[in-house]
């Protein structure tokens with residue numbers, strides 16, 4: 349069978365699905381091809397934060413991009429609810445970043461001051477000492493030195509988000525080809541051809557949104573994506589009575605009362621198995637933050653792989669050699685879902701590039717004079 353559409357999106361994780369949704373809203377026909385449940389999928393193992401504070405320190409274009417996504421999030425949540433009936437449980441009335449010693453707290457204050465200087469007064473934050481924090485979050489432990497608070501942060505139910513995006517794409521007529529691992533892309537006469545398990549797909553535009561798969565696929569269309577897996581382990585605690593009104597960087601309580609505790613960061617290749625020592629460290633830190641968690645029963649644990657570039661910032665680029673081929677990858681696909689649907693997709697569909705997006709070209713990693721440090 350042969351399938352023709354305006355765009356082929358390779359990868360149906362949160363990034364590919366948000367872009368596909370945005371492209372469908374632009375009136376384009378879309379085929380989404382995905383490897384399926386055997387794949388590594390950050391989208392089903394994350395922490396669910398829509399997080400702005402601290403993001404883009406030393407790289408203000410990323411701070412702007414993240415802010416813009418947080419601002420668009422209420423619209424995304426409302427549209428997904430109206431279109432699919434799925435409530436992704438967006439709660440966006442501020443979040444806390446805990447600091448466990450004085451040095452962390454003072455570095456945090458410097459970082460957020462730098463970001464506010466770059467972004468302007470809309471970048472609001474408060475630094476809280478132990479007493480001020482305790483007033484806002486009474487359950488906080490005595491060993492927490494303080495925290496930063498910003499009103500623009502929030503959280504969602506990430507699995508409902510994943511489901512709602514898939515549902516919205518289906519409802520808008522996306523063709524979905526699953527269980528198809530793609531390792532070759534053909535380009536001739538302005539058209540891309542990809543062979544999936546369901547047939548041959550053709551389109552004049554191709555989006556590589558295949559998470560860790562983008563590294564190899566990028567080479568097929570003259571792009572460069574030197575991404576690596578970065579493992580994060582997470583614990584889920586039983587449902588308990590509401591005690592945590594806002595998300596924090598290490599602990600959040602879902603609408604149903606479950607406690608999500610995260611997360612580690614470790615480069616250990618394509619390994620998505622949990623380790624007791626890592627989980628124990630995460631649990632210990634959570635108990636420092638909220639001593640009442642010492643009695644919590646853990647019901648589930650998992651590890652998932654982030655998609656990390658050498659500087660930790662996203663890669664968005666159209667191929668210089670293959671017109672109409674784009675690559676999109678990032679390590680904050682929940683936070684950035686709204687920017688992907690409402691700002692990135694229109695650009696891919698032919699509108700002008702959003703301001704500042706040229707800072708995210710993968711070619712930055714080819715510059716031998718640039719040094720890369722992990723930022724977030």
Ligand SMILES: Cc1cc2nc3c(=O)[nH]c(=O)nc-3n(C[C@H](O)[C@H](O)[C@H](O)COP(=O)(O)OP(=O)(O)OC[C@H]3O[C@@H](n4cnc5c(N)ncnc54)[C@H](O)[C@@H]3O)c2cc1C
Nearest residue numbers: 359361363383387390391395397530559561580681682683
């Ligand atoms: C522990 C943890 C906590 C996190 N917490 C947060 C958070 O709080 N907030 C936040 O914003 N982000 C968070 N993230 C990051 C977020 O989950 C990811 O940025 C996002 O899920 C990436 O989505 P993706 O679509 O790029 O990749 P993936 O979810 O990995 O999806 C890629 C898809 O591409 C498909 N694919 C791959 N290769 C091929 C191929 N060759 N052919 C066909 N299909 C292919 C796969 O089947 C897969 O479905 C976290 C991640 C982890 C691991």
